[in-house]
Amino acid sequence: MIGVARFLQQRQDFENATARSYQLEIAARNRLAAGTHTSGARAVIVTQQHKRQQLREDIDGETRDTALLVGAGLIAGLTGAALLFSGLISSMRRPLEELVEASGRLAGGDLEARVKVGGLSETAALGSAFNEMAAELQRRAGERDQLETMKDEFVLTASHELRSPLTSVQGFAELLMLEREKLSPKQADTVEIILDNTRHLVRLLNDLLDLARSDAGRLTIKPTPTDAGPLVEDAARTMRSQTEAKGQSLHLRADPNLPRINVDRDRIRQVLVNLLTNAHEYCPEGAAIGVTAKRHDTEVEMIVSDDGPGMAADQLEHIFERFTRGDAGLTQHVGGTGLGLAISKSLVELHGGTIAAESSPGRGSTFRIHLPAIPADAADGPKTGVPVDFSAHRQEGAL
Amino acid sequence: MTRVLIADDSETILLLLRTRLEMEGYEVLTAADGVEVIEAMRAADPGPDILLLDAMMPRKSGIDALRELRADGVKTPTLIVSAHQDQMDAGAATDVEVSGYVTKPIDFEALFARIAELTET
Numbered sequence: 001m002i003g004v005a006r007f008l009q010q011r012q013d014f015e016n017a018t019a020r021s022y023q024l025e026i027a028a029r030n031r032l033a034a035g036t037h038t039s040g041a042r043a044v045i046v047t048q049q050h051k052r053q054q055l056r057e058d059i060d061g062e063t064r065d066t067a068l069l070v071g072a073g074l075i076a077g078l079t080g081a082a083l084l085f086s087g088l089i090s091s092m093r094r095p096l097e098e099l100v101e102a103s104g105r106l107a108g109g110d111l112e113a114r115v116k117v118g119g120l121s122e123t124a125a126l127g128s129a130f131n132e133m134a135a136e137l138q139r140r141a142g143e144r145d146q147l148e149t150m151k152d153e154f155v156l157t158a159s160h161e162l163r164s165p166l167t168s169v170q171g172f173a174e175l176l177m178l179e180r181e182k183l184s185p186k187q188a189d190t191v192e193i194i195l196d197n198t199r200h201l202v203r204l205l206n207d208l209l210d211l212a213r214s215d216a217g218r219l220t221i222k223p224t225p226t227d228a229g230p231l232v233e234d235a236a237r238t239m240r241s242q243t244e245a246k247g248q249s250l251h252l253r254a255d256p257n258l259p260r261i262n263v264d265r266d267r268i269r270q271v272l273v274n275l276l277t278n279a280h281e282y283c284p285e286g287a288a289i290g291v292t293a294k295r296h297d298t299e300v301e302m303i304v305s306d307d308g309p310g311m312a313a314d315q316l317e318h319i320f321e322r323f324t325r326g327d328a329g330l331t332q333h334v335g336g337t338g339l340g341l342a343i344s345k346s347l348v349e350l351h352g353g354t355i356a357a358e359s360s361p362g363r364g365s366t367f368r369i370h371l372p373a374i375p376a377d378a379a380d381g382p383k384t385g386v387p388v389d390f391s392a393h394r395q396e397g398a399l
Numbered sequence: 400m401t402r403v404l405i406a407d408d409s410e411t412i413l414l415l416l417r418t419r420l421e422m423e424g425y426e427v428l429t430a431a432d433g434v435e436v437i438e439a440m441r442a443a444d445p446g447p448d449i450l451l452l453d454a455m456m457p458r459k460s461g462i463d464a465l466r467e468l469r470a471d472g473v474k475t476p477t478l479i480v481s482a483h484q485d486q487m488d489a490g491a492a493t494d495v496e497v498s499g500y501v502t503k504p505i506d507f508e509a510l511f512a513r514i515a516e517l518t519e520t
Contacts, residue, residue, distance in 0.1 A: 159482070160455075160482040163482040163503045163504065164409050164412060164482065164503065165411075166503070166504055167412060167415070167503040167504040167505060168409070168411040168412060168415055170504045171412075171415040171419070171504065171505065171507075172415060174507070175415070175418060175419065178422070198504075202504055
């Protein structure tokens with residue numbers, strides 16, 4: 001600023017001196033024209049011309065000096081400003097970096113993430129706002145967890161409490177059916193209905209229990225090296241009488257030389273039976289149902305397919321969600337609980353596998369399960385040709 | 400005749416078990432809780448060939464009763480009846496020697512096969 005003022009003052013002085021010089025020269029020229037003091041007038045004109053020349057040289061020099069001064073001043077100013085800003089920036093940068101890091105942790109699920117409040121008032125305000133938000137999130141998450149735990153406990157308790165009366169209902173209905181010959185046909189049909197519905201309730205309870213366990217992270221599997229072929233055969237065998245009763249064909253195809261899979265047999269069997277039950281129940285009489293097991297790169301692929309009514313895209317999209325049922329389930333007598341596929345998905349994913357569905361209206365449905373195969377060199381014993389001893393497994397488990 | 404001691408706090412379940420087991424030709428003793436199980440074991444002569452105990456009962460659970468019996472040197476094969484898998488897992492985690500687990504609702508055909516297997520002499 002000082003440099004600029006000085007520059008302006010110098011210009012002003014130069015302009016004034018130059019104007020004064022011109023005035024003197026003009027006066028001398030007038031005297032020359034009038035013929036008075038001609039020699040003196042000529043001397044004045046020459047002197048003034050020299051003086052202006054000198055003034056111009058001086059002002060050019062001084063302006064350059066001032067410009068240099070101003071330039072130097074500007075550089076000094078900018079450097080100062082830069083230093084000031086870098087101080088400002090570094091005092092903002094630390095808290096901001098900390099905020100970014102804490103936000104990342106919070107987003108990643110670490111509800112304990114907090115920042116140190118300090119630095120400039122703005123960053124301090126931002127920091128304390130972040131901490132308040134994190135504390136609120138943590139409080140709400142705590143409440144939600146508590147509700148989830150209560151819900152899980154409720155489902156587990158309800159399942160236990162409902163199981164005893166259901167055991168009685170089913171047990172005594174079965175007792176009646178043991179003496180079926182003493183019942184009238186109408187009575188026998190009635191008992192059959194009681195049994196059907198009891199079994200449905202038991203399935204619903206088991207499914208609800210599995211989902212509650214899954215939600216609580218308590219759905220556990222006990223994997224053992226297993227041959228995929230016999231597993232698929234076992235699931236198909238379970239369904240055979242039901243599909244035959246409805247005039248449906250059930251084609252089984254298991255590739256020879258299938259790699260073994262590390263799975264909980266009962267659980268994967270449950271998934272396969274669930275898929276086959278869906279195919280059986282949603283397909284009309286005479287439909288063709290297929291179950292296949294084959295190698296797919298480093299995985300074993302199990303496919304359950306049918307040539308039934310199929311599903312529309314919007315229905316297919318939600319097929320693995322809870323209480324989603326096919327249209328037929330709402331209009332026909334379909335025994336499913338609407339939970340089977342949600343549980344199947346949880347179970348397959350628990351095994352490190354995937355499950356996917358393909359379908360379109362009128363073109364049947366295909367469900368594909370992919371399970372990681374045990375690498376050939378890691379497999380204990382022969383890969384194929386040895387049937388799995390199911391009886392040995394049953395002895396360890398429940399009846 | 401094979402003697403089975405059954406324990407459950409539900410009279411209805413006891414009646415169901417007794418009826419089905421007697422129809423199969425077993426002699427049945429009953430208990431309403433773990434305390435009665437231990438009393439019945441002391442009183443019964445000859446002792447039962449197999450125990451079928453509900454995992455959860457008031458006063459004393461089936462698991463606790465079995466733990467005491469095992470400590471007294473009782474080696475009788477025992478099946479634990481539990482309402483669901485979680486109880487089974489909890490039961491299996493204990494150090495008590497259990498012959499097997501039965502879940503409700505009871506699959507009687509499988510139960511009879513298991514009892515026959517455990518009481519074969």
